[in-house]
Amino acid sequence: MSKSSRRDVLKIALAGAGAAALPWRAKAAGPTITMLHESSFIKVFDEFFQNTLAPNYEKETGVKVVYEITSVGSLPTRDSTIIETQAGADLTMLGLLYPFLYQDKLLDVTDIGEEIGKKQGGWYDVGKEAGTIDGKWKAIPFSNIGQLMNWRTDWFAEIGVKTFPDTWEDLYEVGKKLKAKDHPFGFELGHGFGDNHGWLYPLLWSYGGHEVEPDGKTVVIDSDETAKAIDFARKFFKDCMLDDVLSWTDVSNNKAWYAEQISCTNNAQSILWLAKRDFPEIAKVTDQAMNPQGPKGRFHLMNSISHGIFNFSPEKQASHDFLRWLMDEKQLGAWYASADSYYQPVLHGYDNAPMWDVEPRNKPFRDAMATAHLPGWPAPPGRQLAESVAKYVVVDMFAKACAGASTKDVIKAADSQLRDIYRAA
Amino acid sequence: MAIRAEEFVGIAPRPRRPFTLGEWVDRGTVFSWLMMAPPILFILAFVGYPFCYGIFLSLENRPVAQPGTFIGLGNFIKEAHDPVFWQVVRNTFVYTGVATLLKMVGGLGLALAMNQDFKFKNIIRALLLLPFIVPTVLSTVAFMWMLDPAFSVINRVLIGFGWPKPGPSWLGSPILAMCSIIAINTWRGLPFYGITLLAGLQTVPVELYEAATIDGASGWQRFRYVTLPILQPIILIVTLFSVIFTFADFQLVYVLTHGGPQNATALFATYAFDIAMGSGQLGLGAAVALAMLPALALLIVAITLYLRKKS
Numbered sequence: 001m002s003k004s005s006r007r008d009v010l011k012i013a014l015a016g017a018g019a020a021a022l023p024w025r026a027k028a029a030g031p032t033i034t035m036l037h038e039s040s041f042i043k044v045f046d047e048f049f050q051n052t053l054a055p056n057y058e059k060e061t062g063v064k065v066v067y068e069i070t071s072v073g074s075l076p077t078r079d080s081t082i083i084e085t086q087a088g089a090d091l092t093m094l095g096l097l098y099p100f101l102y103q104d105k106l107l108d109v110t111d112i113g114e115e116i117g118k119k120q121g122g123w124y125d126v127g128k129e130a131g132t133i134d135g136k137w138k139a140i141p142f143s144n145i146g147q148l149m150n151w152r153t154d155w156f157a158e159i160g161v162k163t164f165p166d167t168w169e170d171l172y173e174v175g176k177k178l179k180a181k182d183h184p185f186g187f188e189l190g191h192g193f194g195d196n197h198g199w200l201y202p203l204l205w206s207y208g209g210h211e212v213e214p215d216g217k218t219v220v221i222d223s224d225e226t227a228k229a230i231d232f233a234r235k236f237f238k239d240c241m242l243d244d245v246l247s248w249t250d251v252s253n254n255k256a257w258y259a260e261q262i263s264c265t266n267n268a269q270s271i272l273w274l275a276k277r278d279f280p281e282i283a284k285v286t287d288q289a290m291n292p293q294g295p296k297g298r299f300h301l302m303n304s305i306s307h308g309i310f311n312f313s314p315e316k317q318a319s320h321d322f323l324r325w326l327m328d329e330k331q332l333g334a335w336y337a338s339a340d341s342y343y344q345p346v347l348h349g350y351d352n353a354p355m356w357d358v359e360p361r362n363k364p365f366r367d368a369m370a371t372a373h374l375p376g377w378p379a380p381p382g383r384q385l386a387e388s389v390a391k392y393v394v395v396d397m398f399a400k401a402c403a404g405a406s407t408k409d410v411i412k413a414a415d416s417q418l419r420d421i422y423r424a425a
Numbered sequence: 426m427a428i429r430a431e432e433f434v435g436i437a438p439r440p441r442r443p444f445t446l447g448e449w450v451d452r453g454t455v456f457s458w459l460m461m462a463p464p465i466l467f468i469l470a471f472v473g474y475p476f477c478y479g480i481f482l483s484l485e486n487r488p489v490a491q492p493g494t495f496i497g498l499g500n501f502i503k504e505a506h507d508p509v510f511w512q513v514v515r516n517t518f519v520y521t522g523v524a525t526l527l528k529m530v531g532g533l534g535l536a537l538a539m540n541q542d543f544k545f546k547n548i549i550r551a552l553l554l555l556p557f558i559v560p561t562v563l564s565t566v567a568f569m570w571m572l573d574p575a576f577s578v579i580n581r582v583l584i585g586f587g588w589p590k591p592g593p594s595w596l597g598s599p600i601l602a603m604c605s606i607i608a609i610n611t612w613r614g615l616p617f618y619g620i621t622l623l624a625g626l627q628t629v630p631v632e633l634y635e636a637a638t639i640d641g642a643s644g645w646q647r648f649r650y651v652t653l654p655i656l657q658p659i660i661l662i663v664t665l666f667s668v669i670f671t672f673a674d675f676q677l678v679y680v681l682t683h684g685g686p687q688n689a690t691a692l693f694a695t696y697a698f699d700i701a702m703g704s705g706q707l708g709l710g711a712a713v714a715l716a717m718l719p720a721l722a723l724l725i726v727a728i729t730l731y732l733r734k735k736s
Contacts, residue, residue, distance in 0.1 A: 076702045083490045084707075101705040105490040190596075191685035244574050246686040247596030252573070259575040261591075383488050383705060390703030391509060396687045403599070403687060413508065420506055 031318045034066040035307075036082070036089035038075045041270050041342070048338035053331060060325075063318055073193060082310065090313040091323060094306050096374065097389065099131065099139035100381040106138045107309040107316060109323065113137030116327050121349030126372045129381075130304040130346070139306035140327055143336070143343035144372060146365040147198025147301050149292070150271045152263040154285040155183045164289035168206065168232055171264075171292045175240025178263045185240045186262035189399040192250035196395045197375050198301050199266035199291065204229045204394065205377070206294025211388060211418055212379035219422055221397075222415045225296070230401045230410060232294075237402035246399055258282060266291070268303070269342050269362055290364045290371075300372040305343065344369060387421050482711035489705035500712035510713065512688050513696045517717065520607060520692060521671045527611040528667055529660065532618020537648075539619060540626045550623070557616040565680040568609050572596055572681075596682055599689030606677060606690050614671070618663055625659035626652065658732060665728045672721055693717040 040046045046069060054065040068089055070078045075095060082088035083105050099106065113131060117123045123141070131141045151164055155178060165171040175185045188195040204210070208225030212218060237245070242262065244252075253265040258279050265271070275283035291300055307326075309319045325331060329349070336343055337355045341362045345353075346369070356363055375394075376385035388394070397414040401407055442448075449455055483500055487493030504510045539550055556564065570576050572595040580592030596602045629652060637647045675694035678684060684691030684699070693714060701710025 076705075080489050080702055080705065080707075098705075101488070102490045189686070191683035191688075242574070242591070242594075244591075244594040244597040246598070247594065247602060247682060249683055249685070255573060256575055261575045387700070387704035387706060390699045392685075392688070399685075399687045417507070417509070420503065 030062040030064060031315055032064040032066060033091065033313075033315045033319050033322060034068050034089040035091040035093075035322075036068045036070060036075070036078060037093045038073075038095070039069045039071055040339070041072075041268075042273065042339040045335070045339040045342070048335060053326065053335065056331075057322060057325060061321070063322065065322060086310075086312045089310070090315050090319040091307055091309050093142075094139050094308050096304060097376075097381045097386045099306055099308055100133060101383060101386055102308065103133050103138050105311055107311040107313075107320065108136055108138065109140055109309060109320065110137045112140055112320070112324050112327060115324070116140070116347065119349075120329055120332075120347040121351070122347070124346050124348065124369050124372075126302045126304075126369065126374070127346035129374055129377075130302060131306050139308035140323060141304055141306040141346045143305050143345055144365075144369060145194075145268050145303045145305065145342065146344055146368050146372065147194065147266050147268055147303060148364055148368060149289040150257070150265050150267050151287055151289060152183070152285050153287050155181070155263045164287070165292055168203065168236070168292045168294050172232070172236050172240060175236065175264065179240050183263035184242045184261075185236075185264040186242050186245050186248070186253050186256050187236075187266055188248040188250070188253055189237065189245045189395065189402055190248040190252070191392055191395070192248065192252075194303055195248070195250045195253055195265075195267055196392075197389065198268075198303065200233075200395055200398050201301050201373075201375055201377075202291045202299040203233060203294065203398075205299040205373070206291070206296055207232065208294075208296035210378060211376055211394065212385075212422065214378045214380065216380045216382065216384070217422060219415060219418045221418055222411050226411055227407050229294070230398060230407045233398045234401050234407075246403055257286075269340075269365060272359070272361060273340075273342065286361075288361050288364050290368050298371050300368040302372040302374045304346075304374065341365060384421050388418060391417065391421075393417050393421075479711045479715060482708050483715045485708045487706075487708035489707055493708060496708075500709045501716070503709065504712055504716060509688050509691070509696070510716075513691045513693060513713075514716075516603065516688075516690060517672060517692045518720075519603065520610070520674070520690075521668060524607045524610045524614065524671050525664060525667050527607070528614045528618050529664060531611065531615050532622055532663070533656075533660070535615060535619035536622035536626055537652075539623050550620070553619060554616045556613045561613065561676040562680055564613065565609065565677050568605075569681055572605055597686060599686055602682055602686060602690050606681060609677060609681070610671060610674065613677075614667055618667065621663045622656060622659060625656045629655050661728055661732060665725060668724060669721060672717060 037046070037049070046067070049067050054067055058064050075093065076098065078088075079092055079094070079098065079102065082092070083102060094102070113123075114137070126144070127141045131137050131139045149164060156162070156164075156174065158181065159174065159177045161174050165174050178184065187199050189200075190196065204226065207229035209221070209223055209229050210225075211221050213220055242256070253262065253267055254271055254274070256262045257265060257267075257271050258275065260282065269288070272283060272286050272288060275286050291298060307323060309316065309323060313319055326335075332345075333350070333353065336345055336350065336353070340358045341355050344365050351366065356366055374381050375389050379385055393414050397410045400410045400413070450459065482493070484495060484497060485493035486496045486499065535553070539546070539553070543549075571578055574580055574591040574594060577592065577595070579595070580588070583592050584590055593601060595605045633651050633655075634647055637651050642650065673694050674692060675698065678690050678692055678695045679698070682690045684695050688696075693716065697710045697714035700706050700713055
């Protein structure tokens with residue numbers, strides 16, 4: 001290489017490095033806050049925030065709100081990165097048990113929680129369960145994305161069933177007949193994020209089984225109640241379902257629904273929503289119902305979404321003011337309404353809101369709120385529960401039994417896993 | 426030294442040229458270090474630092490959003506008691522071992538075939554690289570549809586031949602699920618082997634084959650005693666890379682099965698990710714990820730030593 005060309009290489013490299021170091025955008029005039037949200041299944045929901053809520057707030061206060069969308073399933077990774085580096089968004093959406101994992105880095109928003117509760121008809125009990133830690137609000141619950149029963153009215157009618165069965169045993173009898181007619185059920189037993197827990201926790205609870213006592217220490221999964229729930233799941237799988245459910249992730253039951261392969265599943269409202277848009281004939285024969293009850297009652301999973309503010313944010317106060325504004329009835333009601341009732345409010349003030357009349361088949365989602373709980377209930381939410389969920393302890397306990405293992409063995413395995421998780425606490 | 430120093434007193438010092446930055450930079454050693462500095466810094470920042478931080482994390486009880494406490498080998502001990510961890514170890518070894526073997530044999534066959542003369546040779550060689558070029562997530566989603574009993578072309582064909590409906594549950598049975606991910610990984614990794622070995626094949630001098638033919642060697646003997654020995658170092662290097670990629674595979678399993686059914690396809694990377702991100706146990710997650718290090722390190726050392734001996 002000649003001398004001049006060596007120098008040229010260096011010059012180019014230095015010029016490039018210099019250009020990269022230059023700030024590529026000027027700082028905005030007023031404060032800017034960023035809210036991180038997982039991409040919504042309902043596109044208009046995200047658009048309503050970007051095109052209506054954020055511009056309105058900027059007009060009113062001069063504060064610019066950036067709505068940063070992250071893909072489904074990547075929120076925990078994004079949040080963990082923000083927390084570890086203490087840089088990034090100011091507010092974030094939080095799902096399920098994450099407010100409890102991140103509690104030390106979340107701003108106390110008790111004033112907002114109390115105020116909204118008073119103004120908007122009071123919180124559902126599960127709202128407090130999802131947002132408070134030791135009586136303090138660490139996140140403001142926004143909604144539940146409930147997981148309920150989706151069923152084919154035409155095929156159920158073929159065997160003389162007009163209303164959705166009230167108990168798990170009744171549902172089993174129906175499923176047996178429908179599978180014989182080549183219309184099996186499909187309930188996820190694989191490693192998805194939500195559709196597995198969506199029916200397995202309620203099933204376990206409705207037979208009286210629990211992972212851990214409310215003291216958050218005593219593992220009680222090894223019980224007759226758990227055994228009964230597992231025995232039920234095994235026969236429910238064998239006589240009513242497709243074998244493939246063992247591998248299913250969250251998209252699988254939706255695909256099977258639109259392929260007209262299954263007659264009943266447990267899913268969010270998205271099945272009906274998308275059917276109405278893309279498969280109108282299927283939508284006509286799709287209905288939704290609350291989960292069946294077991295010997296110990298009827299239960300649902302709280303698939304909660306809440307909003308929290310990072311306490312290391314340089315715009316704490318601006319974020320706090322924005323969250324208060326956002327949760328005000330005027331904004332909140334309109335945001336809910338933009339997605340019909342896909343996001344079910346956790347406040348009683350919306351029990352009779354017009355959003356429920358848009359699609360009456362969604363009303364069971366409202367009625368299910370009273371019996372909904374976070375995964376792992378009645379144990380207090382926290383690290384250990386999150387570990388149990390991430391390791392699919394309960395899901396795999398059921399799945400192994402459905403695949404052929406004995407009830408005793410699967411309970412023993414789950415019990416030892418849970419004891420390990422809770423011992424390390 | 427002092428005695429001999431007198432002898433040099435009379436020598437006039439050479440006039441030193443003034444120091445210029447330009448000339449200093451132009452010195453071979455300086456210039457090469459300057460050129461090396463960016464990649465070295467890059468590797469230190471994006472590989473070295475995370476690696477050391479990973480080791481540090483694995484020795485801590487470190488929940489996300491909370492300060493860590495040093496617990497020594499506590500995480501590794503907890504892992505050793507976790508039956509799922511051992512299942513993950515078994516899965517990863519089976520997955521890596523079988524997939525690497527298939528890729529090696531298949532890739533060699535592919536390279537030998539591609540080394541022949543035929544029509545549209547260059548286009549077909551380029552097309553073969555497709556599975557390797559297509560982003561893993563995309564091709565995996567395609568396989569997701571192909572393995573879905575409701576839509577599977579494979580099952581449709583099988584049913585056409587009389588297989589009872591709805592056909593095998595490719596991802597539902599633990600054994601079939603493992604076979605499926607191995608098959609997809611092999612499909613994706615084959616071109617890497619094929620093309621690299623093809624490059625190796627083209628370096629084999631024709632004279633050697635001619636000499637072997639004159640000596641009366643059969644086709645198999647030419648392959649066994651000429652081709653294979655020359656290709657051996659390349660096969661080892663490709664295997665080394667392939668084992669590393671396969672061992673640490675994440676995307677394929679994450680998209681297709683997320684470790685299911687019942688952890689039958691969970692690998693080190695997916696399990697570590699679930700623990701670290703799903704349950705916020707950064708320390709334990711790092712420990713699971715690091716647990717694959719000794720096996721990988723041993724393999725790398727063994728192959729490197731072997732190559733050194735050869736050369």
